[in-house]
Amino acid sequence: MNTIALVGNPNSGKTTLFNALTGSNQRVGNWPGVTVEKKEGNFKFNDVVYNVVDLPGTYSLGSFSEDEIVARNYILKGHPNVVINVVDATNIERNLYLTTQLLEMGAKVVIALNMIDEANTKNIKVDIKTLSQKLGTPVIPTVASKRKGIDKLIDEAVELINKDIDYKANISYGENIDKEIKSLKGLLSKKNLDYPHQWIAIKLLEGDEYIYQMLNENDTLKNQIGNYELEIIDKRYEFINNISNLTVKLPEDNKETLTDKIDKIITNKFLGLPIFALIMFAVFELTFVIGEDLLGGIIGTGIEILGENLEQLLIYLSSPIWLVSFFTDGVISGLGAVVEFIPLILVLYMLMGFLEDSGYMARAAYVMDNIMKALGLQGKTFISMIIGFGCNVPGVMATRTLEDKRDRMIAILINPFMSCGARIPIYLLFISAFFPNNGGLVLFSLYSLGIIVALLVAKIFSKTLFKGEPSYFIMELPPYRLPTPRNVLRNMWDNVSEFLKRAGTTILIVVTMLWILAILPMGVEPYSQNSLLGGIGTFIAPIFEPAGFGTWEASVGLFSGIAAKEAVVAILGMIYAGVEDGVQLTQAIQTAFTPLSAVSFMIMTLLYTPCAATLGTIKKETNSYKWTIFSAVYSFVIGWIMAVLVFQIGSLLGFS
Amino acid sequence: MKTTLKPIYLTQLHPGDNCKVNKICAGYNATRRLYEMGLNTGANIKVVKNDIGPIILSLSGNKIAIGRGLAEKIIVEN
Ligand SMILES: Nc1nc2c(ncn2[C@@H]2O[C@H](COP(=O)(O)OP(=O)(O)OP(=O)(O)O)[C@@H](O)[C@H]2O)c(=O)[nH]1
Numbered sequence: 001m002n003t004i005a006l007v008g009n010p011n012s013g014k015t016t017l018f019n020a021l022t023g024s025n026q027r028v029g030n031w032p033g034v035t036v037e038k039k040e041g042n043f044k045f046n047d048v049v050y051n052v053v054d055l056p057g058t059y060s061l062g063s064f065s066e067d068e069i070v071a072r073n074y075i076l077k078g079h080p081n082v083v084i085n086v087v088d089a090t091n092i093e094r095n096l097y098l099t100t101q102l103l104e105m106g107a108k109v110v111i112a113l114n115m116i117d118e119a120n121t122k123n124i125k126v127d128i129k130t131l132s133q134k135l136g137t138p139v140i141p142t143v144a145s146k147r148k149g150i151d152k153l154i155d156e157a158v159e160l161i162n163k164d165i166d167y168k169a170n171i172s173y174g175e176n177i178d179k180e181i182k183s184l185k186g187l188l189s190k191k192n193l194d195y196p197h198q199w200i201a202i203k204l205l206e207g208d209e210y211i212y213q214m215l216n217e218n219d220t221l222k223n224q225i226g227n228y229e230l231e232i233i234d235k236r237y238e239f240i241n242n243i244s245n246l247t248v249k250l251p252e253d254n255k256e257t258l259t260d261k262i263d264k265i266i267t268n269k270f271l272g273l274p275i276f277a278l279i280m281f282a283v284f285e286l287t288f289v290i291g292e293d294l295l296g297g298i299i300g301t302g303i304e305i306l307g308e309n310l311e312q313l314l315i316y317l318s319s320p321i322w323l324v325s326f327f328t329d330g331v332i333s334g335l336g337a338v339v340e341f342i343p344l345i346l347v348l349y350m351l352m353g354f355l356e357d358s359g360y361m362a363r364a365a366y367v368m369d370n371i372m373k374a375l376g377l378q379g380k381t382f383i384s385m386i387i388g389f390g391c392n393v394p395g396v397m398a399t400r401t402l403e404d405k406r407d408r409m410i411a412i413l414i415n416p417f418m419s420c421g422a423r424i425p426i427y428l429l430f431i432s433a434f435f436p437n438n439g440g441l442v443l444f445s446l447y448s449l450g451i452i453v454a455l456l457v458a459k460i461f462s463k464t465l466f467k468g469e470p471s472y473f474i475m476e477l478p479p480y481r482l483p484t485p486r487n488v489l490r491n492m493w494d495n496v497s498e499f500l501k502r503a504g505t506t507i508l509i510v511v512t513m514l515w516i517l518a519i520l521p522m523g524v525e526p527y528s529q530n531s532l533l534g535g536i537g538t539f540i541a542p543i544f545e546p547a548g549f550g551t552w553e554a555s556v557g558l559f560s561g562i563a564a565k566e567a568v569v570a571i572l573g574m575i576y577a578g579v580e581d582g583v584q585l586t587q588a589i590q591t592a593f594t595p596l597s598a599v600s601f602m603i604m605t606l607l608y609t610p611c612a613a614t615l616g617t618i619k620k621e622t623n624s625y626k627w628t629i630f631s632a633v634y635s636f637v638i639g640w641i642m643a644v645l646v647f648q649i650g651s652l653l654g655f656s
Numbered sequence: 657m658k659t660t661l662k663p664i665y666l667t668q669l670h671p672g673d674n675c676k677v678n679k680i681c682a683g684y685n686a687t688r689r690l691y692e693m694g695l696n697t698g699a700n701i702k703v704v705k706n707d708i709g710p711i712i713l714s715l716s717g718n719k720i721a722i723g724r725g726l727a728e729k730i731i732v733e734n
Contacts, residue, residue, distance in 0.1 A: 059692050060692045090718070091716070097694070122717065233692060233696055234697055263705075263712075263719075267712070269708045269709065366710060369709055370708060378723065403689070472686040472726040473721070474689055474690065474722055474726065475710075476719065477721055478719075
């Protein structure tokens with residue numbers, strides 16, 4: 001099958017182009033580093049299927065960060081038939097740096113000169129024909145977000161696949177280096193290597209560790225070769241500048257853009273942080289107003305009606321009692337309790353998607369850099385934390401953009417404190433039971449607490465387990481863009497469909513297993529303390545006594561939450577709503593908890609052991625069982641301590 | 657000779673100032689990343705913001721934020 005790889009700088013519109021090409025759903029964000037893994041899709045052209053691979057956005061193809069290695073290895077080892085290099089037309093020089101590296105690798109390159117609409121508004125003039133001539137590659141202007149130029153791009157890419165050309169970049173690295181390259185090529189010619197010799201020679205001169213390892217060379221070679229890395233970068237830029245001087249005309253006067261004006265306020269030294277807090281608070285408040293007051297209840301009523309009808313249908317079909325029980329007490333009460341929160345999640349992610357796509361998130365990282373630095377971290381870590389709000393799995397993966405190993409380990413370990421979407425139903429349940437009038441505030445406080453705990457823990461880690469200098473902070477601030485409805489809706493749909501998918505798979509399995517535990521041993525009253533499930537809960541319960549929720553029900557909820565956080569509400573739904581017909585889950589919660597123990601329970605669910613999927617990702621990213629187990633245990637301890645503190649201090653102060 | 661002049665560091669400039677990158681004395685990885693982002697020798701930059709927190713630069717109209725610690729190691733010339 002023919003494969004097309006998409007390569008480009010972060011935020012050049014790669015993901016948007018990928019979606020325009022394949023029509024598939026991808027996460028799109030207007031901030032550097034959202035695409036952390038390679039994603040695949042395909043399209044059909046003239047009855048031939050073409051595979052498209054979206055590689056992580058990078059500035060370079062060195063072996064600097066994980067992202068770069070992923071992208072580079074794919075181009076070298078995945079043997080794509082053609083590479084589409086997405087170049088941001090408003091920032092041609094810097095974007096062409098990556099292009100020069102692709103040319104050095106000898107890849108077949110088509111350039112998608114994206115954001116050409118923005119370049120026009122900014123009065124940047126590009127001589128596309130000359131640019132294409134000088135680079136020796138086709139250059140197609142595109143507006144990925146409006147699907148302009150896509151057909152032409154496909155045409156060119158397909159044509160290039162079938163063409164047999166072997167063009168070489170005519171980059172001169174200066175007399176000295178050119179000579180070195182030549183002599184190295186002589187040395188290499190005896191070896192049977194998979195990659196172009198010219199490229200390997202350049203990489204050796206750049207001191208690329210990875211290539212040295214691949215060649216299995218002893219250090220003598222390394223000592224013989226000088227390190228010309230910075231010089232080579234300068235030469236690449238010289239090559240680029242020569243071309244851009246001929247082909248790109250920037251506007252004379254740099255008048256203040258709208259982005260500049262907005263930035264003056266949003267990154268202001270006094271206003272920056274309050275604005276950030278205000279925006280996040282507004283997001284949660286709006287989530288409640290729209291998600292609950294306007295849409296809420298509809299789904300709940302729907303599920304109730306569905307449950308009743310299903311029960312009657314099953315009885316009418318004279319199904320065995322256990323089957324009726326499985327569907328009504330297990331599936332409907334369990335899954336239903338989870339599904340009920342979809343409107344809220346829908347609204348929350350729509351708003352988050354809007355912020356992400358507007359370019360605000362990069363500013364949030366900027367504003368947070370001061371605080372982060374004081375804690376021994378850097379602003380970019382904050383991006384992985386915000387992604388963690390969606391789900392900790394991509395949050396942990398997003399730490400790959402951190403070049404510093406120490407930064408990265410800390411970022412991974414604190415990510416689970418970011419309250420993910422799956423935990424929302426738990427809060428919402430308790431909010432509707434105890435704090436119906438202050439929902440936004442409670443939610444905001446919980447999210448803030450998560451951030452505060454994460455930052456404090458990070459501080460402790462950076463002083464103890466991971467000592468060292470804080471790494472440097474370099475980040476692009478993309479221009480503000482009006483979010484496209486398509487991107488916002490897609491972001492929302494991605495999150496919600498993920499939630500639904502999990503409800504249909506993992507949660508269903510967990511619910512089924514818990515249901516089985518709940519009806520065994522045979523003949524026991526289902527969901528009673530005498531069932532196996534009740535036994536497990538009763539066994540764990542004393543641990544949570546000091547935190548105010550030492551009931552077997554709450555314990556079973558937390559226990560199943562380690563499989564998947566959604567299961568907490570599912571299991572509470574099964575236990576409480578299952579016992580007596582007509583008793584609403586909220587009412588049952590009101591009798592089983594007090595406002596204070598509700599708070600300590602919410603804090604526990606916010607902080608304790610991450611779910612199985614997140615732990616799996618931590619294992620994958622750290623490649624260490626030790627750290628995975630550490631993550632599971634220390635967060636449990638922290639969650640427990642916090643819950644106990646809140647409950648005990650609250651009791652002393654006379655709350656109940 | 658130019659080199660006898662006292663070096664100017666990026667952090668000493670004010671918003672609106674234009675300058676050229678002369679030399680970067682940061683650690684190896686940071687220097688490389690700055691180079692790759694287009695802050696290589698001779699690049700024209702404009703300071704957009706320099707108060708607290710990272711410095712914001714404009715590099716042919718595109719904004720880049722650079723932590724203060726790192727910006728202190730970038731020597732510029734007018
Ligand atoms: N005006 C305009 N905006 C675009 C165009 N293409 C993409 N965008 C917007 O640019 C932003 C960034 O696009 P992405 O597709 O997320 O960029 P990316 O290169 O995948 O970024 P990473 O995922 O961080 O690597 C989004 O807000 C898009 O809507 C375009 O041609 N014109």
